Amino acid sequence: MATLRGTVERVTFQNDDNGYTVFHVLPEGAVLPVACVGTTPTIEPGLSVVLTGRTENHKRYGPRFAVESYEIVRPTTAEGIVRLLSSGFIAGIGQTRARAIVERFGAATLDVLDTAPERLRQVSGIGPKTLGRIREAWDTQKHLRGLILFLQQFGVSLNMAYKIHKAYGSQSQARISADPYGLIDDIWGVGFKKADAIAGKLGYSPDSYKRIQAGLRFVLEEAAAEGHCYLPAGELTDRAAALLAVERSLVVHSLDHTIQAQLLIGDEGGVYLPHLHAAETRVASMLAAHLAPPGRAAPAEDPAARAWLEAQAARNGWQVDGRQIAACLAALSSSLFVLTGGPGTGKTTTLQLLVGWLRSRGLRVALAAPTGRAAQRMGSVAGTPAQTIHRLLEFHPERDRAAFGRTAARPLDTDVVIVDEVSMVDILLMRSLLDALPPAAQLVLVGDSNQLPSIGAGNVLADLIGSGRVPHVELTTLFRQAACSRIVTCAHEVIHGEVSRFANGPDDNCFFLTAEDPARCLELLIELVCTRLPKRYRLDPRTDIQVLSPMHRGELGTQNINRLLQQRLTTGGVGVTRGEVTFTTGDRVMQVRNNYDRGVFNGDIGYITQVDDEGMVGVQFDAVRAVYDPRELDELMHAYCISIHKSQGCEFPAVVIPMTTQHFVMLRRNLVYTALTRARQLCVLAGNPRAFAIAVRAQEGQRRYTRLAARLSAV
DSSP, rough: OOEEEEEEEEEEEEETTTTTTEEEEETTTTTTTTEEEEEEETTTOOEEEEEEEEEEETTEEEEEHHHHHHHEEEOOHHHHHHHHHHHSSSTTOHHHHHHHHHHHHHHHHHHHHHGGGGGGGTTOOOOOOHHHHHHHHHHHHHHHHHHHHHTTTTTOOOOHHHHHHHHHGGGGGHHHOTTTTHHHHTTTTTHHHHHHHHHHTOOOTTTHHHHHHHHHHHHHHHHHHTOOSSHHHHHHHHHHHHHHEEEEEHHHHHHHHHHHTTSEETTTTEEEEEHHHHHHHHHHHHHHHHHHOOTOOOOOOOOOHHHHHHHHHHTOOOOOHHHHHHHHHHTOSEEEEEEETTSSHHHHHHHHHHHHHHTTTOOOOOOOOEEEHHHHHHHHHHHEEEEEHHHHEEEEEEEEEESSSTTTTTOOOSSSEEEGGGGGOHHHHHHHHTTTTTTTEEEEEETTTTOOOSSSSSOOHHHHEEEEEEEEEOOOOOOOHHHHHHHHHHHHHHHHHOOOOOOOOOTTTTEEEEEEEEEEEHHHHIIIIIIIIHHHHHOOOTEEEEEEEESSSSSSSSSHHHHHHHHHHHOSSSSSEEEEEEEEEEEEEEOOOOOTTTTBBBEEEEEEEEEETTEEEEEESOOOEEOOOOOGGGGGGEEEETTTGTTTTTEEEEEEEEEOOOGGGGGOOOHHHHHTTTEEEEEEEEEOOOHHHHHHHOOOOOOOOHHHHHHHTTT
């Protein structure tokens, strides 16, 4: 066994699941770093370490130090102190400031930080505000040390230790010891496997009630992420038994006790998380209250409204048919109404007519959509401002969740609420919207029932239509102007199960470029985004062209495509590295979780406008500028390529879609339809025509377990 002491220069790979890390350490007094490998989850650049292990000569990677054990220590050299302070571990200190501090205080720097931090005012550029940030960060770092040592035995990464400390503070060790499974709910990024591994090392029995209860809840949370409001009891039991590797009878017994304790809700053979059961039943009861009782005759048509609508359409030169006028009249005579239709079928014109009539009668109309981009588009076509649903409801942050200023106690000041892109609205957001709806207000829901359902739990739009209780008009006529767009006609062919033929003519706006081999498809995709499309159509590849992939992993998944496009499209900007990913000024990025403190939500797209000397990253989203600490960058991913699911509610000037049999498991008709309809001016599919045909013919997606339609039908 040998000992290696030095400073971690860089981390080239780290597996968050098991802590296996590949990193480079610069030994004290050496010039060249040493490659190291081992299970070292708390290793990060800038830390001083003492490693114990053996030198080995790997056949492929050459000489490296295989770590058996390690210890994080305080650096003793000036360079080591600079690396520690500038690693991003201490907010308020970047590379330049770290050197200035060490030049002033030398080897005594860490003692100054410990005992007399006010002396840092002697360093140029450090004022009272910066000093306060540094003191707070250094105090946190000191408290973190004990937690890191405690968590090191469990393979918890340094970044995760930081999140735990941020949530639990000085009670971190006590709370983890008392209930390691609480980490799943309290700390974003901790899954069941990690919490379960900690619990095992703390002595929890594999068949303990607390472990099985946590497993049951985790399975339901995973199901909710798949879109389910509940799982049948048998399926839940099977999934949990497989996850926990325990006898099914133990899971059945624990499930019964968990339901009796109302930690989970049993309802007609299904098992719900309590908040989802409450949301589904509440949505059903509120919608029922807005519906006309069965058997009641529909209100008579208003002749004045029909005359106004037809005259307004003629005045503006809009193409309309009887179904659009009928949709407007039905909406005006219904307290709850659903309007659906594909691209080019006149939803926009119908919305303009409806809003125009309502405003002409002096009614207050609120327009909303699930995303900022969808709201912008809705407002531009309706001629009146629109907001996101969250902003309409005046959200304000509470601990890791949304609380709304508009509720049943303080309803919206409006007569009519019109919501677009309703296919994206999940059961929780629908509950919040209905809670804030005044009892006498009308609610008009607009969407495309052929698009993918919401990312969150529920299938609200499909359930409303499927209940047979909600007044609904579907627009189906494809108007002449829209029929001139090959994007629109291709989308309609796809949703009707017809495998489109692509002429790839000079005047087309929807193309299929064949690349049978995935490697060639990837090469073609990069060429299209970076060279061919910008040159021919004068598009900016960073802002105008969006790649949409069916999957995240693999050669043609979002992760690999993002890596390659970032290499080509960002050069010379200031960057900060987190793990294997570097975020650079100018990068297009996406928020991947709801962050109510910042006012940004899962799926929001923005651009990095600033990376400062301390590694703080500024991102400009549509209406919000958010700043991220280096340890919070796991909330962002590059967005040159995003998943088709994440693209819902957005439109882009140009869309490029890889389509290969590598994506076989995800190829479904509504997936391709959703991707096609994200393109406003130009759409290019690239890949294997057979994969496209498979997707078009695969109509059935995964069934979602919801009971909203049944609850409404029973009213």
